[in-house]
Amino acid sequence: MSLMEEVIAAVDEMPPFPQVVHKAMQVLSEPEYEVSSLVDILKVDQAVTANILKLCNSAYFGLPRKVSSLKEAVVYLGADQLRQLLLSGAASKIYEKPNEGYAVFADELWRHALATAVMAQVLRRHLRLKIDENMIFTAALLHDVGKVVLSAFVSDKYRAIEPLVESGERSFQEAEKEILGFDHAEIGAKIAEKWDFPPAIIAAIAFHHEPFRSPKEFRLLAELVALANNLAVMVGYGTGVDGLACRGHGLLLEKLKLGERDMEELLLLFQIEMEKTCDIAGVGNG
Ligand SMILES: [Fe+2]
Ligand SMILES: [Fe+2]
Secondary structure, rough: OHHHHHHHHHHHHOOOOHHHHHHHHHHHHHHOHHHHHHHHHHOOOHHHHHHHHHHHHHOOOOOOOOOOHHHHHHHHHHHHHHHHHHHHHHHHHHOOOOHHOOOHHHHHHHHHHHHHHHHHHHHHHOOOOOOOOOHHHHHHHHHHHHHHHHHHHOOHHHHHHHHHHHHOOHHHHHHHHHHHHHHHHHHHHHHHHHHOOHHHHHHHHHHHOOHHOOOHHHHHHHHHHHHHHHHHHHOOOOOOOOOOOOOOOOHHHHOOOOOHHHHHHHHHHHHHHHHHHHHOOOOOOO
């Protein structure tokens, strides 16, 4: 079996993305969703139901009385917090695996993914983009999912990738391609395909290091994820040597018309939102 075939086999073996979360995101995408249809989807999954009630009754919200009905909790939390809870719950299980090959702790990769998702969300709001919020959060959260699979296969080859990146000769992705013959963005897209995500999410994952190559109809989402990825690294949520690996960072800022003032505002907003999201996702921040 070639290395690529081995990796494809590993992609096939990955557990499916939780159907409950998939379905809930579809409902949450509607501008005026029916709470009862959301409850019907969520109540099937006991663990998800328990998590929603747990969050609602946590010290974070400090409610004066205990909420014990799922419907009440769904109404209380609202779309934004439910989205973060459901998606981060599903994604954390995927990311939090031993990640030796990439010389980062799984925890670091997971934090990077979460920071990228929060950054993308903040960018969307700041730029008032009309892209579905679930789509942005999902694509940004899963953009590096290819690394989870690759890490199992590259631990020996990693030693060859690192010096190439550290010397500044190659970007992380170029080094992966040179040493492995493929990169984590390509593999991530294959995983998203297997999980039946819409083409826009698949494209955003595939092109998160080279958004300008994305098919035109999905380019804005890919650019947003690419920029969010870079900014997350910039504010300290990076992963080992995979630093500012997206070429054309300046071009992205220019294209999205983001100046120094915008950046200050964005980064401030990011800190606030990141703290909230970490509380919701049950992750320690910092
Ligand atoms: Fe990446
Ligand atoms: Fe990344």
